[in-house]
Amino acid sequence: MKIKLLPYLLFIAVACCSCSRSGSNIYTAVFGKPTENCVKVINSTDQMVPRLDCCIWLEFRTCPNELRRIARMQYYISLYIAATDTRDYGTVLGAEPDWWKPYVLGDTIYYLTDITPQSTEVHYLLFAKDSTHALYCDMAD
Secondary structure: OOOOOHHHHHHHHHHHHHOOOOHHHHHHHHHOOOOOOOOEEEEEEOOOOEOOEOOEEEEEEOOHHHHHHHHOOOOOEEEEEEHHHOOOOOOOOOOOOOOOOHHHHOOEEEEEEOOOOOOOOOEEEEEEOOOOEEEEEEOOO
16 A cells, blocks of 8 residues: 655645744734733744744743733742853753843843643743843743
């Protein structure tokens, strides 16, 4: 029995290429619709194929109330770190996009993570002291 793979491979290629989302669409999918009109996604990288692609990555500007809203969506463990100590505050996979530079958030960075022992998902939310600039990584499986 011969299986013709070309139609299936073509379908997969078209499906993957046609489903790219804009930064604002990714933001809304992850956090829901912002309650205030203050979100501007600066950079984004989508997770196109779960389990093959590492993460959803976002860099965005926002207002303190919106950041407070999204920070309350998960049970986060929080840390305060100095900008000079940001080399280890990304994923352990080393798959960060070139623009993932936590030090751009300022001298003091708030670092939230919700690592859950029973889950394969990990979320990182790093933001500036004034709560107007943030980086987010969703390592959902």
